[in-house]
Structure formats: C-alpha cells, structure tokens
Amino acid sequence: MSKIVIGIDLGTTFSGAAILDESSGKPKMIPNKNGKNITPSVVMIDGDKVIVGASAKNNMFVRPNNVVDEVKRHIGTDKKYIIDGQEHTPTTISSLILKKIKEDVELYSNAEIASAVITVPANFGNNQREETLKAAKSAGLNVEYIVNEPTAAALTYAKLKGGAEDGYYIIYDFGGGTFDCTIANISSDEVEVKTSEGVQKLGGKDLDNELIKIVQKKYKDLSGKDLETSKFDLNDAERYKIDLSAMDQISIFIDDVSIDVSRAEFEEAITPLISQSLMSIEAALASLDLTIDEINDVILVGGTSRTPLIQNSIADLLGKKPLMFGNPDESVALGAAIYAAKKNIDLLNVNQRESIDSFAITDVCTKNYGTLALDGSDSKKTANSIIIRKDTRIPCSISRNYSTVSDHQSSIDCSITECIQAETDPEFVDIVANEEMTLPVNCMKGETVVVTFSYNANQTMDCEFLHEKSGTKVSRQISMNSTDSD
Amino acid sequence: MELALVVIGVVLYLCYLILKAIFNFIAEVTKATTEAASTFHSNLMESSIKPFISGLTFHQQSDFDSSVDSTTFLDYEYKEELVVKVLTMMAISNNKMDVYESNVIKDYIKVQMKSREVFTNYYKMKIDQAIIDASSLISSEEYPVSNISEKFQFNFNLDERIDILEWCMKILSADNKVQKDEISMLHSIASALGVKLDHKRFTALKDKHFLKSNFSDDSVEGLELELGIDSNLSIKEKKKIVVLLYKKWNSRLNILKDKEDRKKAQKYLDSLGRWRSLHK
Numbered sequence: 073m074s075k076i077v078i079g080i081d082l083g084t085t086f087s088g089a090a091i092l093d094e095s096s097g098k099p100k101m102i103p104n105k106n107g108k109n110i111t112p113s114v115v116m117i118d119g120d121k122v123i124v125g126a127s128a129k130n131n132m133f134v135r136p137n138n139v140v141d142e143v144k145r146h147i148g149t150d151k152k153y154i155i156d157g158q159e160h161t162p163t164t165i166s167s168l169i170l171k172k173i174k175e176d177v178e179l180y181s182n183a184e185i186a187s188a189v190i191t192v193p194a195n196f197g198n199n200q201r202e203e204t205l206k207a208a209k210s211a212g213l214n215v216e217y218i219v220n221e222p223t224a225a226a227l228t229y230a231k232l233k234g235g236a237e238d239g240y241y242i243i244y245d246f247g248g249g250t251f252d253c254t255i256a257n258i259s260s261d262e263v264e265v266k267t268s269e270g271v272q273k274l275g276g277k278d279l280d281n282e283l284i285k286i287v288q289k290k291y292k293d294l295s296g297k298d299l300e301t302s303k304f305d306l307n308d309a310e311r312y313k314i315d316l317s318a319m320d321q322i323s324i325f326i327d328d329v330s331i332d333v334s335r336a337e338f339e340e341a342i343t344p345l346i347s348q349s350l351m352s353i354e355a356a357l358a359s360l361d362l363t364i365d366e367i368n369d370v371i372l373v374g375g376t377s378r379t380p381l382i383q384n385s386i387a388d389l390l391g392k393k394p395l396m397f398g399n400p401d402e403s404v405a406l407g408a409a410i411y412a413a414k415k416n417i418d419l420l421n422v423n424q425r426e427s428i429d430s431f432a433i434t435d436v437c438t439k440n441y442g443t444l445a446l447d448g449s450d451s452k453k454t455a456n457s458i459i460i461r462k463d464t465r466i467p468c469s470i471s472r473n474y475s476t477v478s479d480h481q482s483s484i485d486c487s488i489t490e491c492i493q494a495e496t497d498p499e500f501v502d503i504v505a506n507e508e509m510t511l512p513v514n515c516m517k518g519e520t521v522v523v524t525f526s527y528n529a530n531q532t533m534d535c536e537f538l539h540e541k542s543g544t545k546v547s548r549q550i551s552m553n554s555t556d557s558d
Numbered sequence: 559m560e561l562a563l564v565v566i567g568v569v570l571y572l573c574y575l576i577l578k579a580i581f582n583f584i585a586e587v588t589k590a591t592t593e594a595a596s597t598f599h600s601n602l603m604e605s606s607i608k609p610f611i612s613g614l615t616f617h618q619q620s621d622f623d624s625s626v627d628s629t630t631f632l633d634y635e636y637k638e639e640l641v642v643k644v645l646t647m648m649a650i651s652n653n654k655m656d657v658y659e660s661n662v663i664k665d666y667i668k669v670q671m672k673s674r675e676v677f678t679n680y681y682k683m684k685i686d687q688a689i690i691d692a693s694s695l696i697s698s699e700e701y702p703v704s705n706i707s708e709k710f711q712f713n714f715n716l717d718e719r720i721d722i723l724e725w726c727m728k729i730l731s732a733d734n735k736v737q738k739d740e741i742s743m744l745h746s747i748a749s750a751l752g753v754k755l756d757h758k759r760f761t762a763l764k765d766k767h768f769l770k771s772n773f774s775d776d777s778v779e780g781l782e783l784e785l786g787i788d789s790n791l792s793i794k795e796k797k798k799i800v801v802l803l804y805k806k807w808n809s810r811l812n813i814l815k816d817k818e819d820r821k822k823a824q825k826y827l828d829s830l831g832r833w834r835s836l837h838k
Contacts, residue, residue: 195812197812347834347835350834351801351831354801355802358798358802491809491813492805492808493805493806496758497762497765497766500810502812
C-alpha cells in the first residue's frame with residue numbers, strides 16, 4: 073500500500089482533507105464517502121454506534137442529547153459531554169471526527185496516511201493545540217505539525233494564484249466558529265507571516281443566532297406565543313442566512329405564521345459582530361505599524377465570508393472589493409496539504425516535490441511568552457515579564473537576566489507564561505508550565521539568573537532557567553505544535 | 559498587724575482600680591451600641607452609618623457633629639483622615655452608602671490600625687469625625703474633590719495614591735454593581751490625586767474590579783465611561799483606544815478562569831463591537 077501525506081482542516085462546523093495531486097503537484101480536496109469535499113464536524117453517538125457528518129447533523133435537533141457539534145470551540149477546556157451515561161470530552165469527540173476523515177481519505181486514495189498536518193486557529197493556545205494533537209493521535213493519525221489556519225490559506229493563495237503581486241495581504245478567515253485575520257507578505261515562492269489576530273468565539277454560528285433572535289421576536293409579536301427552539305433551529309437559521317445573502321427579503325413560515333425578514337434587518341443585527349472582525353484587522357495593522365493603503369488585497373477564507381455585509385464592510389475599509397479566491401471552505405485544507413508536503417519531502421513523488429521545492433514559509437510566534445518575576449518597583453508585586461514577544465519571527469532564542477531577591481534565598485519559581493496581549497498582571501496570563509529550582513546554600517541577593525527561551529523551527533520551545541554563579545539550571549521543553557516533546 | 563492592714567488596704571485598692579477599669583470598659587462598649595443617627599445632618603447616612611460607628615469606636619453620639627465647610631474640610635491630624643474622607647465621598651457618590659461600602663471603609667481602617675503601633679480613642683474619634691464631615695459636606699451637595707489635590711500629592715507618593723484609588727474601586731464594586739455616578743466620582747478623585755486615567759496600574763486595577771461588577775448603563779456614553787475612554791477625544795483617537803481595548807479583552811477572554819469573568823469579558827467585546835458599528 074502506498075503512503076501519502078495529507079492536510080486536514082479540523083473546522084468548527086466543517087472539516088476536510090487535501091493532498092498534493094500526484095500528477096500536477098497542486099493541492100486538491102479528497103472527497104468523503106458521500107462525494108462531498110467537506111464533512112460537517114458533527115458527531116452522533118448512539119450506544120456503540122458513532123456517526124460523523126451530514127447524518128449526525130440531520131439528527132442534531134431530533135436527538136439533541138446524542139449529538140455534539142461545535143466541539144472545536146471547547147477543546148482545551150474542561151467541558152464534558154454526557155451521552156447515554158458515558159462521559160466524553162472535546163478531545164475524544166474531535167478524535168472521532170478525525171477518525172472519520174482518516175477512513176474517508178484511506179478509502180478514496182487506497183493508501184496509508186504516513187503523516188498529516190492539522191490546522192488550528194492562529195489564536196489557539198498551547199493547551200488547545202496539545203489537545204488537538206491528542207485527538208489526532210487517538211484517531212490513529214501521525215501528526216507532527218499543526219499549522220495556523222490563515223497561514224494555510226495564504227499558502228493556497230500563493231500557490232494557486234499565479235502572478236499575484238508581491239506584497240502584504242490580509243487573510244480574513246471567518247469560519248463557522250472562529251475568526252482569524254493574518255497579515256502576510258506573499259510572493260509566488262514565499263509566504264512570510266507577519267502577524268495574526270483572532271476572535272475565538274466569533275463565527276457563522278453567531279450570525280445564525282442573531283437570525284434566530286429576529287425570528288423569535290417576530291413570531292412572538294405576530295402569534296403572541298414563544299417560538300419553540302425545534303421549530304426554527306440553527307440548521308434553519310443557517311439555510312435562511314444563505315438565502316439572505318442572495319435575496320433582499322425572505323419569508324419564513326412557522327405554524328401558519330408568515331415571518332418576513334429583510335436583509336437590512338439581519339445586517340443591522342450582525343453589524344456589531346462584523347465590527348469585531350474589522351477591529352481585528354485594525355489591531356493587526358496597528359501591531360505592524362501598517363496602514364490599509366499598504367495592503368495589496370484581502371483574501372476571504374471560510375464560508376461565512378460569503379456574507380454580503382462582510383464583503384461590503386471590507387470593501388469600505390480597503391477601498392476595493394476583497395478577493396474571493398477559489399472555494400473559501402476549502403482554502404485551509406488545501407494549504408494544510410502544501411504545508412504537510414513541505415514538512416515531508418521524502419514522502420513525495422517527483423511531481424509533488426517539484427511543485428513545492430522552491431517554496432518557502434516563514435512564520436511568527438502568535439503569543440507572548442514570558443515568566444513571572446517581581447516587578448522591580450517599590451511595591452514588589454509579581455508581574456509577567458515577557459521574553460519572546462508575539463510576532464517574533466521563528467526560530468528565535470532570547471535571554472533575559474533576572475536576579476535573586478534576598479540573601480539565603482532557597483529557591484526560585486520557574487514559570488512559563490503565555491498571553492496574546494502583552495500583559496503584566498499574572499491574573500491575565502496562562503501559566504503553561506511551572507517548576508521550582510532549588511538554589512545553592514548561601515545564595516545571596518542580586519545573583520544573576522539567566523532565563524532563555526528558544527522557539528525552535530519544529531514548533532517546540534526550550535526554556536532554561538540558569539543560576540549563573542553555580543550553574544544550577546532547570547530546563548523544560550514546551551510543545552506548541554509538535555507531538556515529540558513533553 | 560499594722561503592716562498586714564496596709565497590705566490588705568493596698569490589695570483592696572488595687573482590686574478597686576481593676577474593677578473600675580473593667581466597669582469602665584464595659585460601659586464604653588455598651589455606649590458603643592447606642593445609636594448615633596441623630597447627630598448626622600445627612601439624610602442619606604442614617605441607617606448605614608450606624609453599624610460603622612458602633613462596630614469600631616467607643617464614643618458617644620454627642621461626640622459627633624459636623625460644622626465643617628469646604629474650607630476646613632481638609633484639615634487633618636492623621637493622614638488617614640484624608641483617605642477616609644475620600645472613601646466616604648466615593649461611597650456616597652450614588653447618594654447612599656450601603657453596608658458593603660461601609661464594610662470596605664471599615665476594612666481600610668482595620669488595615670491602618672494594624673500597621674499603627676499605638677492607636678487611641680482620639681485617633682478613632684478623628685477617623686469617625688472624618689466620615690461625618692465628608693458625608694455632611696456631600697449631603698449638602700458640596701463636592702470638594704478638586705480641592706484634595708494638593709494635600710494628597712504632598713502626603714502620599716504615587717503608589718500610595720493608586721492604593722487609595724484601589725480602595726475607592728473596592729467601594730465602587732462592593733455591591734457588584736457599578737453606576738455612572740460612581741465611575742465619574744472615581745475618575746474625578748483619580749484626576750485630583752494626580753493619577754492619569756490611562757496610568758498602567760490604575761487601568762489594571764480598574765479592569766480587575768470592574769470585571770466583578772455589572773454596569774448599569776448600556777448607552778454608548780456609559781460604555782465609554784466604564785472603559786475609561788475620554789469623551790473629549792476625537793472619534794479617530796477613540797477608535798484607536800477601542801481597538802486596543804478590543805485586543806486586551808479578546809486576549810483575556812480565554813485566560814480568565816472564572817465563568818462570570820469570561821461572560822463579562824465577552825460583554826465588553828460585544829459592547830466594543832457595538833461601539834465600533836456606530837462609528838464606522
């Protein structure tokens with residue numbers, strides 16, 4: 073059996089897989105068992121029986137206690153799903169989706185998956201990435217790398233859009249459950265990611281919920297009764313939302329009540345949500361000290377970016393229409409396939425290798441990494457001290473010197489922190505690892521402790537706390553994307 | 559024999575002194591439970607100040623009466639009097655002081671007492687008097703906030719002034735509700751204390767305390783006030799601040815451990831989205 077390398081877009085609402093075509097070397101989607109390029113990320117568990125995809129989605133409101141959706145929004149949290157008395161976690165549910173993808177790919181290609189790359193939102197934290205990797209492992213996939221969704225979409229654009237003008241592009245990725253925006257410098261043979269911003273709890277589902285609220289209110293006004301959830305659910309909302317993208321007004325019939333909803337009404341309701349995505353663009357531009365005039369184009373990714381209000385809002389901001397390149401539901405998976413191929417050159421055939429050989433990808437740190445230390449002021453409060461700043465090009469290695477605070481100090485707390493925004497308050501940072509270093513006897517105040525964080529190309533970070541005088545040290549490896557570290 | 563009588567006499571005298579001291583102490587404690595309400599000219603303090611006075615001091619109600627005006631308001635012997643006056647102003651900025659707010663003032667005084675080696679009834683009386691003076695003055699609608707600037711900047715360093723503002727924030731969020739008047743008062747006090755509204759530590763403390771509270775005003779003006787956006791800025795400047803605020807709360811959303819805190823952070827994001835949609 074031949075071996076293949078695939079890219080997987082594990083989405084909030086849909087998932088899909090792609091591969092580099094054996095003849096052309098270009099990325100292409102792998103259809104599922106039903107012939108569709110994307111599979112709903114919905115799981116139904118009925119006793120021992122597990123159904124993933126469209127059938128599970130169809131049962132979402134018929135058997136709500138047996139169906140789980142939007143699991144990606146909860147991965148890395150302590151959320152539990154109790155189905156038929158059995159406890160499931162977002163990680164175990166995600167692994168069922170990945171298992172289905174794996175089976176479909178193997179069935180279609182009649183090949184063994186040697187290696188896979190999975191995409192995650194750029195603003196996913198260490199924990200969420202770790203849990204995604206655990207899910208992949210549990211599904212029987214060999215995943216050595218994870219790639220950020222907008223980076224994957226940028227790769228697709230760079231690879232498939234021949235003759236694109238070199239320069240800065242914004243990748244606007246509005247998916248079903250998350251929103252990401254990345255600024256990258258793209259040329260025909262290189263994607264250089266500069267920065268990413270994102271909103272984890274902003275997606276097409278939130279827009280659907282706004283439509284549900286409008287319908288519920290109108291139904292009550294017209295009938296005097298509350299609208300039961302099952303009579304207009306998220307599936308209905310999604311369908312009518314798509315209709316509203318094409319029509320100025322729609323009519324919804326529920327129990328002989330005719331409810332008219334205009335696009336203007338819907339847009340008024342979703343404007344604050346779209347504004348959040350625009351603020352992410354502005355934040356990304358501000359962090360690079362760029363103006364919108366310096367951006368070549370905005371590339372739309374994710375199904376929700378088809379919404380007319382989104383396209384018009386970006387056009388207002390950019391001064392020209394954003395680019396809808398290919399199928400926005402597929403760009404991420406296609407880019408993941410390119411990334412997977414790039415990381416597994418040895419497993420490619422000649423055509424595939426030629427296609428990506430000269431192609432370069434550079435990425436940046438999507439978070440700030442630091443440690444906790446006394447802030448040096450009179451108040452002597454513990455503060456977060458950043459060592460590697462967000463948007464630092466990787467790989468990188470940065471050291472900072474600290475000192476002991478009292479005579480005969482016996483130990484120091486070696487914490488590794490993570491945060492998107494540069495925070496000083498420990499309450500607003502995530503402590504991803506924590507260890508105590510015992511200091512030698514007679515350690516005096518003011519002795520130097522060198523803290524070095526090295527963010528490696530394989531997406532791991534080596535952290536070292538060194539008491540310079542004695543050579544005592546604590547080393548720890550943190551995994552951002554890789555399975556091969558602790 | 560005579561010596562024995564003298565010894566007995568001395569012992570009896572000592573017993574008398576001890577009993578008298580105990581008796582006086584009990585009498586003082588008993589007095590402490592008496593109501594002090596009649597001495598307050600303020601009609602807003604009556605019910606809430608009672609537990610404050612009886613819980614902490616040993617003085618009679620007649621000790622307290624306020625003849626202070628805005629010129630003598632800032633006279634003080636102990637620095638803490640000044641702080642207590644400011645905290646009282648903060649507490650009744652929404653026209654009433656509830657038990658949660660008065661508890662914060664009590665906590666402040668307890669902390670000060672712990673750090674003082676000697677504290678006397680006189681000290682306690684002065685602190686009480688400061689509360690009466692502040693409440694009296696505010697009830698007569700004189701808000702001497704702007705006058706405190708010089709005294710505070712002379713007596714307290716910047717860190718201490720921000721500590722005072724943190725006590726104000728504790729009062730403000732004591733009942734888990736934040737009102738427009740309270741935020742305005744906090745900002746006025748901060749300005750008077752020479753602390754800029756965008757000072758890093760001040761902002762950080764405000765974030766923490768506001769996160770635990772519900773803001774009653776959902777208007778755009780209310781939102782700007784809650785988030786500390788200077789209403790005098792141009793829309794362009796406000797937009798920049800809103801983007802920074804958005805970045806901050808979006809980042810914190812996934813880090814906050816408490817579910818209610820996350821809800822509040824999400825509310826901030828939604829509100830900022832709403833603000834941005836009104837200012838295209």
